[in-house]
Amino acid sequence: MSKLSLSQRFTLILAAVFLVGIIVGGTAHWRALQGRAQDEISTQGTLLIEAMNAIRGYTSANVRPLLKGDLDSSREFIPETVPAFSARTVFENFREQVDFETYLYKEAALNPTSPADLADAFEADLLREMIAENAPDEVNGYRTLNGERLFYIARPLAIGSESCLECHGDPTDAPASLIVTYGDQGGFGWEVGDVVATQIIYVPAAEVFNAAFQTFTLVMSIFVATFALITLLINFLLKKYVIQPVDVLSGLAQKISVDENFSTDLESASLKTITARPDELGKLAQVFRQMAADVAARAKKLKEQVQELTIKIDLIRRDEQVKEVVETDFFDDLQKRARKLRQQGEDDVREEGESEI
Ligand code: HEC
Numbered sequence: 200m201s202k203l204s205l206s207q208r209f210t211l212i213l214a215a216v217f218l219v220g221i222i223v224g225g226t227a228h229w230r231a232l233q234g235r236a237q238d239e240i241s242t243q244g245t246l247l248i249e250a251m252n253a254i255r256g257y258t259s260a261n262v263r264p265l266l267k268g269d270l271d272s273s274r275e276f277i278p279e280t281v282p283a284f285s286a287r288t289v290f291e292n293f294r295e296q297v298d299f300e301t302y303l304y305k306e307a308a309l310n311p312t313s314p315a316d317l318a319d320a321f322e323a324d325l326l327r328e329m330i331a332e333n334a335p336d337e338v339n340g341y342r343t344l345n346g347e348r349l350f351y352i353a354r355p356l357a358i359g360s361e362s363c364l365e366c367h368g369d370p371t372d373a374p375a376s377l378i379v380t381y382g383d384q385g386g387f388g389w390e391v392g393d394v395v396a397t398q399i400i401y402v403p404a405a406e407v408f409n410a411a412f413q414t415f416t417l418v419m420s421i422f423v424a425t426f427a428l429i430t431l432l433i434n435f436l437l438k439k440y441v442i443q444p445v446d447v448l449s450g451l452a453q454k455i456s457v458d459e460n461f462s463t464d465l466e467s468a469s470l471k472t473i474t475a476r477p478d479e480l481g482k483l484a485q486v487f488r489q490m491a492a493d494v495a496a497r498a499k500k501l502k503e504q505v506q507e508l509t510i511k512i513d514l515i516r517r518d519e520q521v522k523e524v525v526e527t528d529f530f531d532d533l534q535k536r537a538r539k540l541r542q543q544g545e546d547d548v549r550e551e552g553e554s555e556i
Pocket residue numbers: 259280281282283284287306307308310311312313314316356357358359360362363364365366367377381385386395396
């Protein structure tokens with residue numbers, strides 16, 4: 200870590216923070232999206248199942264009474280009087296639209312009137328679960344059908360009124376035309392309150408989850424791109440506003456430490472641009488330049504003083520040398536001899552004088 204440069208350290212820390220952010224944010228986002236997708240599918244399924252029930256109710260309450268007379272007398276069965284038939288027919292119409300082809304609706308029974316309504320193994324299990332005591336009002340989940348992942352909502356379908364038994368009670372009470380069309384085996388012997396089928400709706404899950412995944416990748420790409428951009432930008436700004444000026448200052452400081460002739464560097468353009476800045480680094484550069492200028496001035500003064508001192512020392516040394524010479528025995532001897540010679544001279548002069556006298 201200590202070997203890393205400032206910008207490397209920054210990048211590393213930012214990358215770590217962003218990575219954690221992306222993992223935490225991404226997970227939360229993905230969960231939220233999946234929850235939303237699940238809710239959406241569930242809402243679709245509930246809406247459809249309720250719509251089918253409304254159609255069933257409409258057929259029982261509005262259509263059947265109108266056609267009841269015809270049904271009794273007609274030799275041909277009139278399926279429009281059957282709630283299950285109207286629900287299935289309306290759903291087939293709904294499925295014809297491009298976006299809804301993969302939706303499925305079924306009233307699955309163990310002993311159905313129409314063989315098409317026979318519960319498959321999966322549905323039979325669900326139905327048995329619903330027939331049992333304390334059965335749930337609704338079961339949902341996922342199953343793969345014909346290679347496609349489907350979300351299902353299943354509800355129990357019970358015989359709600361006596362009117363159902365006209366066709367589903369005893370086969371002898373059922374309209375003759377019904378027996379002719381469907382036979383007398385399936386869909387009979389039911390009683391009021393019996394759960395006879397499960398109303399099940401299948402909603403394709405893949406599309407909704409794919410859409411969620413697309414949203415996820417889009418948002419995450421924007422997220423990652425923004426993070427990368429921020430890291431790059433911070434790096435760039437750090438280099439431009441901090442590292443570069445600091446490099447200039449440290450280069451100058453290094454020069455000051457090894458070279459005396461740095462006063463020209465104090466006037467360099469790169470230093471001027473830093474000192475012109477009003478921020479902290481600008482202030483530091485100003486102080487630094489002032490300090491360097493002071494150092495330069497002091498060094499110059501010191502040099503002059505040293506020069507002066509050298510001269511003085513030279514003088515003193517010369518005096519001392521002279522003195523040394525003067526104080527030697529030889530010099531002393533010389534002086535003595537000189538004095539003696541002078542004395543002799545004087546004596547000679549006196550003798551001459553005396554002789555003249
Ligand atoms: C006029 C006769 C008639 C009446 C009344 C009637 N049904 Fe049916 N029911 C049928 C026929 C016929 C079918 C098969 C329709 C088809 O081809 O899908 C059927 C199908 C069903 C099915 C789907 C499983 C299966 O057996 O194929 C259920 C569940 C059902 N009926 C329940 C009810 C309930 C509940 C009522 C009362 C609200 C009711 N029916 C009233 C004739 C009737």
